Amino acid sequence: MTLAHQTTTSHILLKELIQHNVSLRDKNWFKTGGPARFFAEPATAHEFKAALLWAHTENLPVFVLGCGANILISDAGFDGLVIRPQLNAIDILVDQTSTPETHALLKVGAGVTIAQLINYSLEHNLLGLEEFSGIPATVGGAVFINLHYYEFALSDFIVSAEIIEKETGLVKTVSADWLKLGYDQSQLFDGQHYIVSATFKLRRCTDLEAACAKGRRTEIVRHRVKRYPATNTCGSFFRNFHDHEVTMMSNGKKMIHTAYYLDKLGIKGTLQVGDAIVSWQHANMLVNKGNATSADIINLARIMQQLVYNSFGIVPQSECQLIGFSEYPLLK
Ligand SMILES: Cc1cc2nc3c(=O)[nH]c(=O)nc-3n(C[C@H](O)[C@H](O)[C@H](O)COP(=O)(O)OP(=O)(O)OC[C@H]3O[C@@H](n4cnc5c(N)ncnc54)[C@H](O)[C@@H]3O)c2cc1C
Numbered sequence: 001m002t003l004a005h006q007t008t009t010s011h012i013l014l015k016e017l018i019q020h021n022v023s024l025r026d027k028n029w030f031k032t033g034g035p036a037r038f039f040a041e042p043a044t045a046h047e048f049k050a051a052l053l054w055a056h057t058e059n060l061p062v063f064v065l066g067c068g069a070n071i072l073i074s075d076a077g078f079d080g081l082v083i084r085p086q087l088n089a090i091d092i093l094v095d096q097t098s099t100p101e102t103h104a105l106l107k108v109g110a111g112v113t114i115a116q117l118i119n120y121s122l123e124h125n126l127l128g129l130e131e132f133s134g135i136p137a138t139v140g141g142a143v144f145i146n147l148h149y150y151e152f153a154l155s156d157f158i159v160s161a162e163i164i165e166k167e168t169g170l171v172k173t174v175s176a177d178w179l180k181l182g183y184d185q186s187q188l189f190d191g192q193h194y195i196v197s198a199t200f201k202l203r204r205c206t207d208l209e210a211a212c213a214k215g216r217r218t219e220i221v222r223h224r225v226k227r228y229p230a231t232n233t234c235g236s237f238f239r240n241f242h243d244h245e246v247t248m249m250s251n252g253k254k255m256i257h258t259a260y261y262l263d264k265l266g267i268k269g270t271l272q273v274g275d276a277i278v279s280w281q282h283a284n285m286l287v288n289k290g291n292a293t294s295a296d297i298i299n300l301a302r303i304m305q306q307l308v309y310n311s312f313g314i315v316p317q318s319e320c321q322l323i324g325f326s327e328y329p330l331l332k
Helices: 003-017 045-057 114-123 139-145 207-227 258-264 294-312
Strands: 019-022 036-040 062-064 071-073 078-083 090-093 103-109 158-165 171-175 193-204 276-278 286-288 321-323
Touching: 003 045, 036 045, 045 078, 045 158, 045 193, 071 294, 090 114, 103 114, 114 139, 114 207, 139 193, 258 294, 276 294, 286 294
Parallel strands: 036 078, 062 078, 071 321
Antiparallel strands: 019 036, 090 103, 103 193, 158 171, 158 193, 276 286
């Protein structure tokens, strides 16, 4: 292929790929926020690379979006390129390393949702991921934060990932160690690498075990519906404290649960700014009652931080990723 031909091809690709001024309000769980100046939904790693390189050439900031379940987008929107990968393949790989009779490897595109992945796994008699039932996430967003629920973390199942480098568009396979998956953290927080796919190691099971796991999935979802708001929220707004940040003890352990401190304030279902309110079900969840702006949510979160500080001398920090704000809008 000649250089001229390549340039034309990539020009056509970019013209089709890059959209202008696209609403983000309908693409995040808070249902607030302004538009993306540019927006792309790459369906292949090649398109992902083309979008990143275009943003690099145009000197634009990049934000990679999953299903928007852990973000708050500024009312001004995002003045750069938002990429929402549509990498939706799931492949069963032959596990040549260890135990193909008992385990299987699943290679899963960044855009696949955790619900789709759980369905697929259980339909193929593969166990483990059902513990994350009812959590809204794509594989990309879930690896980013190391999705967790009670004692389960996604890192228990990840063996490797394909990442794409922001500056070069280079796709590399990295190990789970490289990803540095911890509580609410990963190497991806460096903002220099994005997930293209992740590979999970899951235990094979009998039909009976798979049927039980499907029952467990239903039970977990029922439990979650009772305990948490199901929509117009990002789940827990503040992360739990690290051990060294707190002094209060409970049953011989440091009290790290932010919801504990928030609960003590008696703000559930009452503390409100505009249409943003603290959920009546969970003190660490903020909910858009319908017409909240992102500024309302920020102002409510700041009041919550101040109240915890006044009562306990510690300041909760955001787990929710704050996107498109010119300055960090919360208390540090
Ligand atoms: C009702 C509700 C309940 C929740 N319950 C839980 C829970 O029990 N446990 C839990 O851990 N979380 C929970 N959450 C939070 C949320 O589900 C997780 O953080 C989830 O991982 C978000 O995934 P996402 O695809 O929506 O990512 P987004 O919210 O779209 O993005 C979050 C971050 O991930 C990054 N990201 C997304 N895709 C990629 C990619 N391909 N490569 C690199 N980075 C990427 C984004 O850039 C952003 O920084 C809950 C949220 C809601 C709304």
